Amino acid sequence: MTPDEDLFNQIVRDYSERIYWHVRRFVNSHEDADDLVQDIFIKIWAALPSFRGESQLFTWVYRIATNEALNFVRREKVRAALRFSSLDAEMERRIDADPYFNGSAAERELSKAVARLPEKQRLVFILRYYDELPYEEMSAILGTSAGALKASYHIAQEKIRAALQHHDLSF
């Protein structure tokens, strides 16, 4: 086994589950998250020779995963436009139709409210609220200052609070 294969297998063992949950929040579908995780790890394998250890492995892996998730969402937006629909409507449909969603009604509304956030706020909210990453790590992944991320998270939180004002869900 080559050193690259060793490193790749380590990444798979350490991060595959975490990456799955990360992208699942973006795509709101198990099947799409499964496809996306496979694509992400193919990219990681292809890009592994260019990884020079200048950033943490975790940061590097997360950055690739986040970029792929954002690209997926952008493609879905285009597909929705071609069907004269909207991405928000498509994501709400997915959340309602997801057979692996077993949360409460309030949690379903939370997922929908997150899906309605603008791209950057949604990204920050998912990284902070669901993935529970500290702002410093988020800053390293996104290349944005921690202060700007805090501001984005605060705005996202306020929007979600407003959307969930009739539900008993604190966060």
Add this chain to the structure above:
Amino acid sequence: MTRRNDISTPEGYFEALLQRLQRIPDGTRTQAVPWTRRLAPYAAIAASMLLAVTVGNFILRKTAAMPEDDADWDYVTYLAQAMDPDGIVDLDETLFLSDEDIVNYLVDEGISVEQVNYISHEEGY
């Protein structure tokens, strides 16, 4: 409660995923998505918009534009004719009748020659 409890995966999914992902190095490293596939949705949007503009333009030309053009042409023709000085002269000339024309008209209308002579005399013709 963790924040992931609201969604789940099929039973044994992560074990299967691990095995599947660990087989990736067996494949090739050149599995990047070709640019044609990445641009396909954008090309489809551009083609749709071009088609909509072309069809819309064709329909407008075939329906709304033609009557407007005709109406404009008719109005311009009318103005040109109305403003033509020769046309006005021709029109004026038709208004001037000679004595002979008047007498012939009266005779045609059944007025006697005596009466015509009387009217001509009275009116100073």
